[in-house]
Amino acid sequence: MRGIHKRFPGVHALSDVDLEIAAGEVVAIIGENGAGKSTLMNILGGVHQPNSGTIEISGTATKIRSVSEADAHGIGFVHQELNVLDNLDVGANVFLGREPRRFGLINRRKIAADTTPLLARLGLEIPPETPLSELSIGQQQMIEIAKALSKQARIIIMDEPTSSLTLTETERLLEVINDLREEGISVIYISHRLGEVRQCADRVVVLRDGKNAGELQRGEIEHDAMVSLMVGRELKRSAHERNEQEALTDGLSIINLRTTTYPDCEVNFQVKGGEILGMAGLVGAGRSELAQTVFGVDPAMGGSITLEGLPIQLGSARESIRSGIYLAPEDRKKTGLILEFDISQNISLASLKDHCSRLAIINRSSERNEAQRQVDALKIKTPSTATTAMNLSGGNQQKVVLGKWLSMSPKVIIFDEPTRGIDVGAKAEIYKLMRALADEGVAIWMISSDMEEVLGISDRIVVMHEGRITGELEHVEFSEEAVMHLAVGGRQVNAA
Ligand SMILES: Nc1ncnc2c1ncn2[C@@H]1O[C@H](COP(=O)(O)OP(=O)(O)OP(=O)(O)O)[C@@H](O)[C@H]1O
Numbered sequence: 001m002r003g004i005h006k007r008f009p010g011v012h013a014l015s016d017v018d019l020e021i022a023a024g025e026v027v028a029i030i031g032e033n034g035a036g037k038s039t040l041m042n043i044l045g046g047v048h049q050p051n052s053g054t055i056e057i058s059g060t061a062t063k064i065r066s067v068s069e070a071d072a073h074g075i076g077f078v079h080q081e082l083n084v085l086d087n088l089d090v091g092a093n094v095f096l097g098r099e100p101r102r103f104g105l106i107n108r109r110k111i112a113a114d115t116t117p118l119l120a121r122l123g124l125e126i127p128p129e130t131p132l133s134e135l136s137i138g139q140q141q142m143i144e145i146a147k148a149l150s151k152q153a154r155i156i157i158m159d160e161p162t163s164s165l166t167l168t169e170t171e172r173l174l175e176v177i178n179d180l181r182e183e184g185i186s187v188i189y190i191s192h193r194l195g196e197v198r199q200c201a202d203r204v205v206v207l208r209d210g211k212n213a214g215e216l217q218r219g220e221i222e223h224d225a226m227v228s229l230m231v232g233r234e235l236k237r238s239a240h241e242r243n244e245q246e247a248l249t250d251g252l253s254i255i256n257l258r259t260t261t262y263p264d265c266e267v268n269f270q271v272k273g274g275e276i277l278g279m280a281g282l283v284g285a286g287r288s289e290l291a292q293t294v295f296g297v298d299p300a301m302g303g304s305i306t307l308e309g310l311p312i313q314l315g316s317a318r319e320s321i322r323s324g325i326y327l328a329p330e331d332r333k334k335t336g337l338i339l340e341f342d343i344s345q346n347i348s349l350a351s352l353k354d355h356c357s358r359l360a361i362i363n364r365s366s367e368r369n370e371a372q373r374q375v376d377a378l379k380i381k382t383p384s385t386a387t388t389a390m391n392l393s394g395g396n397q398q399k400v401v402l403g404k405w406l407s408m409s410p411k412v413i414i415f416d417e418p419t420r421g422i423d424v425g426a427k428a429e430i431y432k433l434m435r436a437l438a439d440e441g442v443a444i445w446m447i448s449s450d451m452e453e454v455l456g457i458s459d460r461i462v463v464m465h466e467g468r469i470t471g472e473l474e475h476v477e478f479s480e481e482a483v484m485h486l487a488v489g490g491r492q493v494n495a496a
C-alpha cells in the first residue's frame with residue numbers, strides 16, 4: 001500500500017501512509033486509539049475506498065472495490081468488532097455466503113465435516129452445530145478466525161483478535177499465527193497488548209495521527225521503543241499507592257447469590273468502598289453473568305446484596321442505578337452504547353434527569369458541556385461531542401461507555417473488561433481515574449482477563465472458576481501463578 005489518504009467528514013484519518021508485507025511475514029500495526037489502524041485495514045479489506053494511493057499485490061496494481069474482491073485476492077479479515085450472526089450455528093457462520101450445496105440444498109453434513117478440523121486447529125472443542133449465541137465473545141472471535149482460515153486466505157488481517165480472549169486462548173492463537181507464517185501466509189496483527197506483539201511480530205509498523213511514525217525490526221521490538229514511537233514521547237510508568245485496608249467502608253456485599261448460569265453455586269464476597277477489587281478467571285467462569293445479576297439486568301436465582309449495609313432489591317437495573325451501582329459492560333456495541341446516538345447523547349443516557357428542566361425538556365447545552373468534560377478527561381479523540389458513536393474508533397467508543405458512568409455519582413462501579421481495546425497511554429489514564437474514584441470512597445469491582453492489569457491495579461483479587469469463587473488474594477500474595485492456579489479451579493494455598 002503506497003501513499004494512502006483517507007478522509008472522513010472532519011477527520012483526515014490517513015495521510016500518505018505506506019505499508020508493505022512479505023509472504024509469510026507477521027507484521028504488527030500499533031498506534032494509539034484513533035491512529036488509523038482499522039481504517040488502513042478497512043481499505044485493504046475492501047470495506048472503504050481510499051481518497052488516493054495505490055495497492056499492489058504480488059507486483060500487480062490492484063483495486064479492491066469491495067469485500068468480495070478482497071476475498072478473491074485472498075485477503076481474510078477478522079474485524080475488531082464481531083461480525084458473526086448469533087442466530088446461526090458455528091458451521092453456518094464459518095461458511096456464510098459460500099455454503100457448499102448438494103442438489104441445490106445447503107449441505108450441512110459437509111459444512112460440519114469441513115468446520116470440525118478448523119475448530120480443532122484453533123483448539124476449540126465444540127461441535128459445529130453449536131448455536132453462536134451459546135459461545136462467549138472470545139469463542140465467537142475464534143469463529144471469525146476459522147472463517148478466514150476456511151477461505152484459504154494469503155493475507156489474514158487480525159484487528160485486535162485477542163482483546164476478548166483469555167490467556168490460554170491467546171497462547172493458542174499465537175501458536176496458530178506461527179503455523180500460518182510457516183505455511184507462507186502473511187498476518188497483519190493489530191493489538192494494544194504490546195507483550196503479544198513482542199511475542200509474535202517479525203516487524204512492527206507504528207501509526208500516529210494517521211501517519212507512518214516508524215518501524216521496528218525483530219530485534220528492536222521492545223515495550224519502551226514501541227510506546228515512544230506510538231505516543232511520540234516517553235511515557236512514565238506510574239506506580240500507584242494502594243489504600244490502607246482500615247480506611248475502607250462496607251461497600252457492596254454479595255450474599256449467597258445464585259445466577260441463572262450457575263444456579264447451584266452460591267457466591268459470597270465483598271467489594272469495599274475505597275478499594276479496587278480485581279476479579280480474574282477464564283472465559284466461562286461466570287464473572288460477567290455475576291456482574292449482570294448484581295446490576296439487575298439478569299434475574300437472580302437466590303441470595304441478596306447490600307450496599308453500605310442496606311439491602312438492595314435484586315432484578316432491577318433502575319433500582320441499582322438509583323442506589324449508585326453502575327455496570328460498564330463488556331460488549332460495548334451491544335449493551336454499552338447506542339451506536340446511532342452521538343457522544344453527548346450516549347454520555348447523558350443514564351443521567352438525563354440531571355439535564356432536564358422541571359417540564360422534562362432536555363437542556364442540550366448542559367448535556368453537551370458534561371459530554372465535553374468527559375471527552376477532555378478521558379482524551380476521547382473526536383472532532384466534537386456531536387459525532388455519532390458509530391464513527392469513533394474502537395478504543396474511543398469504550399471511553400464513551402466509561403464517560404457515561406463517570407458523569408454520575410457512583411458508589412459502586414463494576415467495570416467488565418474496562419480497557420479492552422484501549423491504548424497504553426489511555427489505559428494509564430483510566431487506571432488513574434479508577435484510583436481517584438477509589439480514593440473518593442467508591443467501590444471498584446474490576447473484571448479483567450488482562451493479567452498485567454489484574455496484578456498491577458487491584459488492591460485485592462478474587463478468582464472465579466465455573467461459577468464459584470475459588471480464592472481470594474491479598475496484595476502480598478499476588479502472582480501470575482497464584483491467579484492461574486485458582487482460575488483453573490485449583491485450591492487456595494494460604495501463604496503461611
Ligand atoms: N466511518 C467513519 N466515519 C467518520 N470517521 C471515521 C470513520 N471511521 C473511522 N473514523 C475516524 O478515523 C480515525 C481513525 O480511526 P480508526 O478506527 O482507524 O482508529 P484505530 O487506530 O483503529 O483506533 P483503535 O485503536 O481505537 O481501534 C478516528 O478519528 C475515527 O474517529
Ligand SMILES: [Mg+2]
Nearest residue numbers: 038080393394
Ligand atoms: Mg481500530
